[in-house]
Each structure stands twice: as structure tokens, then as C-alpha cells.
Amino acid sequence: MMNLPNKLTLLRMILVPFFVVFMLAPVFGEADRWIALAVFIIASLTDLLDGKIARKYDLVTNFGKLMDPLADKILVSSALICLCALDRLAGWIVIVIISREFIISGLRQIAADNGVVIAASYWGKYKTTFQMIMICLLIADIGALKLLTLIVTWIAVILTIVSLADYMYKNRQVFMEDK
Numbered sequence: 509m510m511n512l513p514n515k516l517t518l519l520r521m522i523l524v525p526f527f528v529v530f531m532l533a534p535v536f537g538e539a540d541r542w543i544a545l546a547v548f549i550i551a552s553l554t555d556l557l558d559g560k561i562a563r564k565y566d567l568v569t570n571f572g573k574l575m576d577p578l579a580d581k582i583l584v585s586s587a588l589i590c591l592c593a594l595d596r597l598a599g600w601i602v603i604v605i606i607s608r609e610f611i612i613s614g615l616r617q618i619a620a621d622n623g624v625v626i627a628a629s630y631w632g633k634y635k636t637t638f639q640m641i642m643i644c645l646l647i648a649d650i651g652a653l654k655l656l657t658l659i660v661t662w663i664a665v666i667l668t669i670v671s672l673a674d675y676m677y678k679n680r681q682v683f684m685e686d687k
Contacts, residue, residue, distance in 0.1 A: 514567075514575070516554040517571075526547050531587075548644065555580055555583070588643070605664075612632075629674055629678070638663050638664040642661050
């Protein structure tokens, strides 16, 4: 039986195709971006809630450990790719952000294989917050907020790089050791 955090994770994954459709396919015209934004925000909130509920009520499961970070990566990657396809975000930014996620996932896998758990850092949390704000601003695409969107995008990119460097430095022993 699936617990509530796992259902929220599953909901996030189910929302991704709907988000992509409203981002890329003309369904309701101008309303599409607002529907896509609402779907993205709801999906993002499920990410916030599932972890808090799982930890608070000791509902952490193997399904959640695997699927929660995967659902997060699928949601964010889908949003970034859609924004790139719509020429709202440079391809190199998408590559930097997605590459960071692959590198951290690999580092976590190596650490787990060695019995080491890599906790989320504050840099990673700040990075996630700014990426989510950036994505929301880019989806909304409001002309009066162009400068704010640009500033938030640069902060998100910088935090993406800084958080990667922080993880790599703090956990360098993980990938320096040979079995």
C-alpha cells in the first residue's frame, strides 16, 4: 500500500506530461502558460510536502528514496527543456543545470555503494529555490519582469555551479577512493 508521500511523488510524475502539453501544444491559447505555471507550482509543492511528511511521520520507503529525486529531476528537466524549446532559456544553461544533477546523482550512488549518505546542503537548497523561481518566472514570461527574471536566472546558474563545487569538495574522499 502506498503512503501519502509516495502518492504525492507519483502525482508529481503524473503531472509532468500535462505540464509539457500546456507548455508546448496550443490547447487554450494564452491560457496555456498560466495552466502550465499552475501545474508546475502544484507539482513543485508536492515535492516540498512529500519529504516533510515522510520525515515527520517516519514514512520513508525505498520507493520514495528512488522515485522522489527521480520525479524532481524529471519535472525540472522537462521544464528546462520546454523553456529552451520556446527560446526562453539558453541551451547552455539547461546543460549546466541538468549536468549538475547527473553528477550529483552519480556521486550519491558511489557514496551509497560505500555506505556513505550525502545529505542535502544549504547550497543545494538555495539552488533548488532559485531554479524553481526562475522556472516560474520564465513560464509566466511577463515583460515587466524581464530584468528580475534575468537576475534570478543568473543567481540560479551561479548557485547550481557553487552547489556542485560544494558537494564535490565536501565529498571528494568518496570519488578519490578505489575499492
